[in-house]
Amino acid sequence: MEKFTFPQKKLDSLFDDKQKEQQQQTSTLPKPNFQKSLKLLDEAVSSPVYSQRFQQTPKSGILRNTSFTPKYASPIPGPKFDLSAIGASPGGYGLQSESMITNYMSQGHHSQLNSMLAEDITTTNVSLLIEDDPGLAASSGVYRDFYECIKSNPSNMQVFELMSDCETVCTDQVLLLKKLVNRTTRNTQQKLKKTYDTLELLYSEKCTWQLLRSLYKDRLSDHDSPHEEKMVLDTPGKIDNKSDEMIIDELFEKTPWIRQAQLVIDWLESSSLDNLDMFSDNVQFFSDQAVAWENTLHALKRKKEGRITNTTRAFVDELDPDAPIRQNKSLDDLDKEDELRLLQHMFVCIRAGQLEKAQEVCRNCGQSWRAATLEGWRPFHDSNYQKLGEGGQVESVQGNQYRDIWKLVCWRMSKEGKFSPYEKGIYGIMSGNLGAVLPVCKTWQDYLWGYFKVMVDTQVEREVRMSTTSPRSFEDLPQEYWDRLMKPEQVFSEIEASLDEKIQQESRMWFNIIQKYIILGDIGSLIEVMFTWIQADSKRLPQHLIRFMAHLVLILRKITDIQHIDKANTILETYIEILIKNNNKQLVAFYVSNLPKKSQINWYAKFLEGIEDKSERQHVLRLAEDEDLDIPLITKTVVENIRHREGSGTPSGTDITDEDREKIEAIDWLVFDPKQRGEAVKQANAVMRSFIAVKKHDAAKEVFNKLPVDTIDIIIRQQTQAGSEMLKPDVQNAVREYMCIKAYLDAVDGFNDWFTFFHHAKPQKPNLTMEATFTDKVAYEHRIRQYETELDRWRHNLTSQTKISKERIYNILLFTDGGWMVDKAVDDTADDGRKVQMDRLRELHIPGLCFNLHHMLHSTEMYADCLQLADYIASEQYRLYKEFSSEDLKTLLRHLQESSLKLLDKNKDPLGYELV
Numbered sequence: 001m002e003k004f005t006f007p008q009k010k011l012d013s014l015f016d017d018k019q020k021e022q023q024q025q026t027s028t029l030p031k032p033n034f035q036k037s038l039k040l041l042d043e044a045v046s047s048p049v050y051s052q053r054f055q056q057t058p059k060s061g062i063l064r065n066t067s068f069t070p071k072y073a074s075p076i077p078g079p080k081f082d083l084s085a086i087g088a089s090p091g092g093y094g095l096q097s098e099s100m101i102t103n104y105m106s107q108g109h110h111s112q113l114n115s116m117l118a119e120d121i122t123t124t125n126v127s128l129l130i131e132d133d134p135g136l137a138a139s140s141g142v143y144r145d146f147y148e149c150i151k152s153n154p155s156n157m158q159v160f161e162l163m164s165d166c167e168t169v170c171t172d173q174v175l176l177l178k179k180l181v182n183r184t185t186r187n188t189q190q191k192l193k194k195t196y197d198t199l200e201l202l203y204s205e206k207c208t209w210q211l212l213r214s215l216y217k218d219r220l221s222d223h224d225s226p227h228e229e230k231m232v233l234d235t236p237g238k239i240d241n242k243s244d245e246m247i248i249d250e251l252f253e254k255t256p257w258i259r260q261a262q263l264v265i266d267w268l269e270s271s272s273l274d275n276l277d278m279f280s281d282n283v284q285f286f287s288d289q290a291v292a293w294e295n296t297l298h299a300l301k302r303k304k305e306g307r308i309t310n311t312t313r314a315f316v317d318e319l320d321p322d323a324p325i326r327q328n329k330s331l332d333d334l335d336k337e338d339e340l341r342l343l344q345h346m347f348v349c350i351r352a353g354q355l356e357k358a359q360e361v362c363r364n365c366g367q368s369w370r371a372a373t374l375e376g377w378r379p380f381h382d383s384n385y386q387k388l389g390e391g392g393q394v395e396s397v398q399g400n401q402y403r404d405i406w407k408l409v410c411w412r413m414s415k416e417g418k419f420s421p422y423e424k425g426i427y428g429i430m431s432g433n434l435g436a437v438l439p440v441c442k443t444w445q446d447y448l449w450g451y452f453k454v455m456v457d458t459q460v461e462r463e464v465r466m467s468t469t470s471p472r473s474f475e476d477l478p479q480e481y482w483d484r485l486m487k488p489e490q491v492f493s494e495i496e497a498s499l500d501e502k503i504q505q506e507s508r509m510w511f512n513i514i515q516k517y518i519i520l521g522d523i524g525s526l527i528e529v530m531f532t533w534i535q536a537d538s539k540r541l542p543q544h545l546i547r548f549m550a551h552l553v554l555i556l557r558k559i560t561d562i563q564h565i566d567k568a569n570t571i572l573e574t575y576i577e578i579l580i581k582n583n584n585k586q587l588v589a590f591y592v593s594n595l596p597k598k599s600q601i602n603w604y605a606k607f608l609e610g611i612e613d614k615s616e617r618q619h620v621l622r623l624a625e626d627e628d629l630d631i632p633l634i635t636k637t638v639v640e641n642i643r644h645r646e647g648s649g650t651p652s653g654t655d656i657t658d659e660d661r662e663k664i665e666a667i668d669w670l671v672f673d674p675k676q677r678g679e680a681v682k683q684a685n686a687v688m689r690s691f692i693a694v695k696k697h698d699a700a701k702e703v704f705n706k707l708p709v710d711t712i713d714i715i716i717r718q719q720t721q722a723g724s725e726m727l728k729p730d731v732q733n734a735v736r737e738y739m740c741i742k743a744y745l746d747a748v749d750g751f752n753d754w755f756t757f758f759h760h761a762k763p764q765k766p767n768l769t770m771e772a773t774f775t776d777k778v779a780y781e782h783r784i785r786q787y788e789t790e791l792d793r794w795r796h797n798l799t800s801q802t803k804i805s806k807e808r809i810y811n812i813l814l815f816t817d818g819g820w821m822v823d824k825a826v827d828d829t830a831d832d833g834r835k836v837q838m839d840r841l842r843e844l845h846i847p848g849l850c851f852n853l854h855h856m857l858h859s860t861e862m863y864a865d866c867l868q869l870a871d872y873i874a875s876e877q878y879r880l881y882k883e884f885s886s887e888d889l890k891t892l893l894r895h896l897q898e899s900s901l902k903l904l905d906k907n908k909d910p911l912g913y914e915l916v
Helices: 011-027 034-045 098-104 110-116 122-129 136-137 142-152 156-182 194-221 244-255 256-273 294-304 331-350 357-364 368-373 403-414 421-431 434-442 444-467 490-494 501-507 510-520 523-540 542-561 565-581 585-592 596-607 614-626 630-642 656-668 673-693 695-704 709-723 729-760 776-811 832-859 862-876 886-905
Strands: none
Touching: 011 142, 034 886, 110 156, 110 656, 122 142, 136 403, 142 156, 142 585, 156 542, 156 673, 156 862, 194 510, 194 542, 244 444, 256 331, 256 444, 294 368, 294 709, 357 368, 368 434, 368 673, 421 434, 421 444, 434 444, 444 490, 444 501, 490 510, 510 523, 510 542, 523 542, 523 565, 523 776, 542 565, 542 729, 565 585, 565 596, 565 709, 585 614, 596 614, 596 630, 596 832, 630 656, 630 673, 656 673, 656 695, 656 886, 673 709, 673 729, 695 729, 709 729, 776 832, 776 862, 832 886, 862 886
């Protein structure tokens, strides 16, 4: 037999040799073509078009029944317990309570990180790296993607496809952000803090969609209520030879909460499976061949050969599995390190539901005996009692008939102080010893997995012992084992009361709380707690969290009744506010349509207020129309909100402020649809009243010009088509007010034109200096004749302009059917505030118009007309005098006195009649 030799080298030196060898090989390679590599990367890992993703059937069956599952029997036939509802995304990694990436970087495992994130970023996404925090830019498309998801699955029957698509969106974003993270160094970690946070949120969200889909696929199937256990007609012992597996099948069939607890375990193991790749290479360095404790074996061989004579180390002198404990002697230090790594890796595999993987690792390390110790959990089943195989052949027996003995041994091993924590944890999870499992659990998810595993294990064990038909008695398990007969509510209470502060803190994390209530099926408390977060400080919540909560509310509406509907709507409104803030105009209408009618009006009106471009306004109105929103009421609300908004504009004058401009442009919302012309007139009147009150006539004219010239014709035509000969009172009054405002604006324009023409267009008489020569005098005479001609023309035009302005002012003063700004039709629904405003306008402007008219007539020497104005003011038919204050009347009388004196100077009486 060839003599065994093993080089006595430390693992570090082994690693150094391998690294040098790799460097030598690398140095002989040709220089890489980076441009070509980037191009190939683009083609290989570029994201598919999103619309194509939804044309494909969502992947199912990603999570199979794991090789280590506490569901002790084979899957129950039929689709009712389809564990494919949970998906394990390949390449994902678990950021369950704190960033795994950050931890690994801080521990100096940057090379492991790069190995884990093998996919590189494509050239099309390289531009993201120049951003201050590229993760935010990269994940901005999630809002649109989720909109596409929910629009692509509108029916309640498609709710599980919708959850699957939501999960797919998160998975795609996680992969993209991982590419970005893969390009980071330690120096840029702080720069990408928000990217890390976003990555962690999206990964947690992906896991939550998996959980929701898995549990509600079971809850909405043809099972009984999750709060009631199914009645079993046959009593224990009625069926002879009922195997452990059959008993467990029946337990899962009749007890929904245990079945769903199993789904939670599968989900937790699926999520942990993402982390398994980070440890896959570690065990390869344990040994160069499948030999257990090879360093100890090497030392024993050297000692036997006499090559080691002086040693104080008490090594074992036998290498059977029990030797270290039986002899109370140690292994070689390197073997101790390898053993610890092996056990840690085994626990990670078991945590990920990969028992077969853990057994394979054991066999690869020469510890097949340890792999065999993990086999005893399988329930016993002999199918030959029910039916022989094909051709009457006896089928092989499955499982462990003495599973109770195996479990008791595992329990004692998990309590043995000489074993390492991970070894005790491995056998503790096998035997339901929670106290041995928790010390090696590092996160909230680990704790939840340990508790649920033990909870299901104890429930199954109790059922097997109560319902067994075997004549053999079971070995008694410690009372401590039966103390863990818990329900999910008790599990969460104990985890939240953990002595580990880190676990307590993680119990209060957003997604962990959400997952808790989803597991418990307590939707009312879930809505309550999410509403509490919103109320506390919605601005500090991550936007992706609010997006998730909003879509969770929409999906929960499809699958269950939500009691706190108002609080659920508040969550949705918070997301709508984010969409408006982020300028996601295409998405707002759909989410607003999921609110109550009153909230729809208010929120979409608030959204429209910030849109200024006319073409864009028409577009968002079409989107609202597609979602069956009440566009007339919305646009009316927009204008009213803007009109009533307090601004900082000047109280009077001709300056148009930004606030004024906003009110003017708001009228556009009402003129897109001809059916809203009546409302457009009402709102335009209201805006013009506010401008006229402060004499912002230019602003009022801009509002007036916003209404198309055929507005009144359209209103009358629509009323005729509706089969009514008369306009409704409110519309009739609005049209009359519109005409009053038109008359007023015309009168203002007329007086301004006259004033400008009178004071600025009058020709100036030429001057002749004392030193003028004969030539200058001849030229002067020519200019005088020209001046007289222009003066005659000016007087003629002035007379015409005066006549026009006079008529326009009289159109107001003598307005038909009750007077200017006075309603004619009786409207029981009229706004009292509007009437007050109109009365106030009469008080403000009728005296002023009278003064302007007197000034114009007096300046053009039409003194008799000035006195005629007094007759109209005093007339009981028009009652204009009621709009004058006592001071105004005194001023008016002084002006009339001046006109009377002018008439006396022209040999006329004070009223303008010729004296006889």
